[in-house]
Amino acid sequence: xxxxxxxxxxxxxxxxxxxxxxxxxxxxxxxxxxxxxxxxxxxxxxxxxxxxxxxxxxxxxxxxxxxxxxxxxxxxxxxxxxxxxxxxxxxxxxxxxxxxxxxxxxxxxxxxxxxxxxxxxxxxxxxxxxxxxxxxxxxxxxxxxxxxxxxxxxxxxxxxxxxxxxxxxxxxxxxxxxxxxxxxxxxxxxxxxxxxxxxxxxxxxxxxxxxxxxxxxxxxxxxxxxxxxxxxxxxxxxxxxxxxxxxxxxxxxxxxxxxxxxxxxxxxxxxxxxxxxxxxxxxxxxxxxxxxxxxxxxxxxxxxxxxxxxxxxxxxxxxxxxxxxxxxxxxxxxxxxxxxxxxxxxxxxxxxx
Numbered sequence: 001x002x003x004x005x006x007x008x009x010x011x012x013x014x015x016x017x018x019x020x021x022x023x024x025x026x027x028x029x030x031x032x033x034x035x036x037x038x039x040x041x042x043x044x045x046x047x048x049x050x051x052x053x054x055x056x057x058x059x060x061x062x063x064x065x066x067x068x069x070x071x072x073x074x075x076x077x078x079x080x081x082x083x084x085x086x087x088x089x090x091x092x093x094x095x096x097x098x099x100x101x102x103x104x105x106x107x108x109x110x111x112x113x114x115x116x117x118x119x120x121x122x123x124x125x126x127x128x129x130x131x132x133x134x135x136x137x138x139x140x141x142x143x144x145x146x147x148x149x150x151x152x153x154x155x156x157x158x159x160x161x162x163x164x165x166x167x168x169x170x171x172x173x174x175x176x177x178x179x180x181x182x183x184x185x186x187x188x189x190x191x192x193x194x195x196x197x198x199x200x201x202x203x204x205x206x207x208x209x210x211x212x213x214x215x216x217x218x219x220x221x222x223x224x225x226x227x228x229x230x231x232x233x234x235x236x237x238x239x240x241x242x243x244x245x246x247x248x249x250x251x252x253x254x255x256x257x258x259x260x261x262x263x264x265x266x267x268x269x270x271x272x273x274x275x276x277x278x279x280x281x282x283x284x285x286x287x288x289x290x291x292x293x294x295x296x297x298x299x300x301x302x303x304x305x306x307x308x309x310x311x312x313x314x315x316x317x318x319x320x321x322x323x324x325x326x327x328x329x330x331x332x333x334x335x336x337x338x339x340x341x342x343x344x345x346x347x348x349x350x351x352x353x
Contacts, residue, residue, distance in 0.1 A: 026060045031064075061147040084115070113129065149184045157242065272330060
């Protein structure tokens with residue numbers, strides 16, 4: 001969605017030449033993204049989907065996606081999610097549909113969602129949006145391009161840092177996380193604004209993007225501009241580079257953990273003796289993958305460290321209660337995972353941390 005750029009980035013229409021250069025930068029980013037991910041493009045089954053909000057990021061992405069898709073023989077389908085959270089949202093969505101068609105989308109449609117569930121409005125809206133986009137893919141296959149920019153990446157890294165979320169969060173958003181594709185993670189938000197000026201379209205400015213009730217908005221409009229000012233610019237780019245470096249390290253460790261998981265898996269669970277000599281950081285990645293594969297969700301660092309204690313600090317303690325009614329335990333040298341209707345108090349045990 002459209003939002004004011006951080007200090008040092010500039011924004012809006014500066015002049016025809018700069019706007020044209022900005023449009024070329026967005027097109028190049030999308031073209032190179034698709035060219036480097038041939039397998040993901042093949043899975044698109046002849047159709048490339050773009051999530052459109054009506055803001056500058058998604059409109060610039062739609063035009064660039066349509067331009068790149070023509071060279072690949074793909075149709076472009078624009079999906080606009082109407083969350084129904086603001087008065088006039090249906091009209092905003094229909095305007096976005098028309099604009100997406102004008103920018104080259106072969107088809108465009110509105111997906112209406114109900115924003116309900118646990119968490120704040122940002123989190124529940126995001127879950128509803130992603131679920132609707134995923135459900136709209138034919139047979140669950142395809143690639144959905146999202147308009148996240150370098151500024152979005154910087155905000156994500158700062159939020160993760162402030163919450164102590166660990167390296168996975170600090171690594172930010174992945175360029176490709178099927179079915180999601182993010183071609184603009186190296187493109188500043190101000191560039192998409194100027195690209196829209198070059199295209200002669202007026203992006204929609206979401207009032208929520210300036211509502212200080214939302215933490216991300218305050219990071220965007222207060223924290224990042226202050227950091228840019230104090231550190232003399234370049235903060236968003238530096239945070240995005242940091243995320244990329246951490247992501248490379250994380251992916252390498254995940255690959256190693258995947259091989260170890262294969263070695264430790266047995267008919268009775270995970271062999272503790274195989275994992276005991278492994279460095280804790282790698283071992284917890286193995287445990288995380290094992291627990292996720294078993295259906296455990298919403299894992300925290302505290303959960304993983306408690307399960308890890310069944311290997312690293314084994315002293316005969318009881319099981320560890322996990323989200324969703326799961327319990328991890330250790331029996332005869334094997335880590336096991338079971339699912340029941342009890343709760344944390346249903347399993348008498350000593351503290352496993």
